[in-house]
Amino acid sequence: MKVVALAGGTGAAKLVRGLRGLDAGLHLTVIVNTGDDAEIWGLHVSPDLDTIAYALAGALDETRGWGLPDESFRVLDAMARFGEPTWFNLGDRDLATHLHRSRLLRRGHTLSEATRSIARALGVAEVVLPMSDQPVRTRLRTADGWLDFQEYFVREKAQVAVAAVEYVGAAEAAPAPGVLTAIGEADVVLICPSNPVTSIGPILAVPGVVDGLARCAAPVVAVSPIVGDDAVSGPAGRLMAARGVPVSSTGVARMYAGWLDALVFEASDGNLAPAIQAAGVRPVPAATMMRSREDERALARRALEAAR
Ligand code: FO1
Numbered sequence: 001m002k003v004v005a006l007a008g009g010t011g012a013a014k015l016v017r018g019l020r021g022l023d024a025g026l027h028l029t030v031i032v033n034t035g036d037d038a039e040i041w042g043l044h045v046s047p048d049l050d051t052i053a054y055a056l057a058g059a060l061d062e063t064r065g066w067g068l069p070d071e072s073f074r075v076l077d078a079m080a081r082f083g084e085p086t087w088f089n090l091g092d093r094d095l096a097t098h099l100h101r102s103r104l105l106r107r108g109h110t111l112s113e114a115t116r117s118i119a120r121a122l123g124v125a126e127v128v129l130p131m132s133d134q135p136v137r138t139r140l141r142t143a144d145g146w147l148d149f150q151e152y153f154v155r156e157k158a159q160v161a162v163a164a165v166e167y168v169g170a171a172e173a174a175p176a177p178g179v180l181t182a183i184g185e186a187d188v189v190l191i192c193p194s195n196p197v198t199s200i201g202p203i204l205a206v207p208g209v210v211d212g213l214a215r216c217a218a219p220v221v222a223v224s225p226i227v228g229d230d231a232v233s234g235p236a237g238r239l240m241a242a243r244g245v246p247v248s249s250t251g252v253a254r255m256y257a258g259w260l261d262a263l264v265f266e267a268s269d270g271n272l273a274p275a276i277q278a279a280g281v282r283p284v285p286a287a288t289m290m291r292s293r294e295d296e297r298a299l300a301r302r303a304l305e306a307a308r
Pocket of ligand 1: 008036050088090
């Protein structure tokens with residue numbers, strides 16, 4: 001069964017790991033957000049691509065939800081002594097990923113090629129694709145001006161009010177090689193429980209992707225990142241509110257309604273089923289909190305069942 005997952009960061013990594021943990025009959029392609037990408041110390045950092053690749057390699061640090069386990073930060077300390085910015089914590093072994101990617105990019109390779117090289121070196125069997133090989137960067141407008149995503153999320157700890165979100169470069173970008181083919185040939189398309197505005201939003205902003213989702217023969221199933229009236233983790237709730245969308249699984253259904261078939265949402269929000277249905281999306285109640293490997297596999301199984 002060909003499964004294609006659209007993914008952002010931490011929430012997606014758990015579901016993707018759950019999919020990988022199911023029976024071997026799955027051929028998994030993960031299309032990953034690059035709107036969070038940043039240049040740090042002159043290096044190209046792709047947090048969501050790395051989080052998904054590390055998760056599929058069984059090498060993601062579970063406490064932080066990003067980077068590698070047993071990490072040291074000696075280079076970070078040494079950079080601080082040079083007065084270099086250290087608000088974005090790059091671990092020593094994680095740094096090798098950014099050094100390797102940056103070298104490949106500087107030698108004219110695409111982000112897709114760099115991602116394939118990293119996935120292969122990590123022993124990842126699944127296909128990991130950036131949403132685009134052209135730069136698309138999420139920026140957020142605050143009272144003090146525009147912030148890049150990592151400045152907002154990490155440096156400001158997502159504590160500043162956001163009036164608008166934009167995806168700089170999206171209009172000039174194209175889906176990375178294989179992205180539209182994967183969606184078109186999929187048996188199931190899953191939208192991971194990622195931030196609808198800053199993780200899934202940039203992927204949908206790449207010309208051709210929404211059209212591909214709307215036209216694909218495969219059922220498209222999303223897992224809601226919202227439980228009750230807020231995100232399971234991160235600023236999704238505040239950013240949906242900034243977009244004027246209800247911060248609930250109903251809001252998620254409405255954001256994806258044009259091409260979404262079913263929404264797997266928290267069973268304790270069961271009262272939302274009629275409103276989700278009214279948005280033209282089939283409501284599928286489930287236990288959506290993933291606190292263990294078994295939870296991850298159970299939710300992955302439930303999402304695939306919802307596709308049938
Ligand atoms: N998130 C943080 O909250 N603080 C950090 O210092 C940080 C460093 C970091 C380094 C590499 C990487 O791949 C991810 C990192 N993240 C950090 C997480 C990152 O900001 C998020 O994973 C995504 O951008 C949001 O999905």
